Amino acid sequence: MRLNEFTAVSTAKALLVPYDRRHVLTYHAWMEDPAIQEATASERLTLDEEYENQESWRASHDKLTFIICQPLVSSSESSGSTSTPIRAGEPDAPEKMVGDINLFLYPYEDDEEEDEAEPPSSAAPAFCVGEVDIMIADQQHRGRGLGRAVVQAFLQYVSRNLGGIMREYAEDKDMASPPGLKLLMAKINQGNGKSLTLFKSLGFEQEGEVNYFGEVKLVLRRLDELVAEVPEGYAELVYSRDQTQDEEQQI
Structure with missing residues (x-):
């Protein structure tokens, strides 16, 4: 999405930055790991394909992506002032990158069933579903509560910027008005006990049985309850890039 192109989210436990070309080499190295490919249901890509993916994800109106980095540490960096920009290159250097988190938007599948049960109304809003996907690629940061903290921060951002997210989605789909967010979901491999525990601890509940691909579907219908408590810090x-950095990303 373009919405977060110039936005970073800082908390006491993590820094989230928009996925840029400068991050692709590290991201590609993560995705060379067969275990990560299996956990994320991803196919191996060439480096050139990974660069193409980064560009398409930035332009996509139904995919919101942040790179997870270690938290800011200096007093000036972690002041929390919205007037203090995050300058790309140091806080999100390769050695500080940890993983990524995404929101995928889909049409709400039950819309047609509801339309059959109710008289059509041009004023009735359409709905969509948001799928949350998180990857902690750096093993030394797993099992320390980081994943839960990142999901909380990410959904806090989604909640605060939901209007802009839905407007961008609607404009791309030529919708007359932005849709509502019906629910959030996470599809997790049934053998990934840590991820299942993470999302269940945040109020996601299992819906249905394990699917053909061995995935468990967890859903959250009350985003407002989850984001009532603001993450620390x-x-x-503003995610700031200087002219030289922007030129380098185009190479």
């Missing part, structure tokens, strides 16, 4: 900051 939460701040949305």
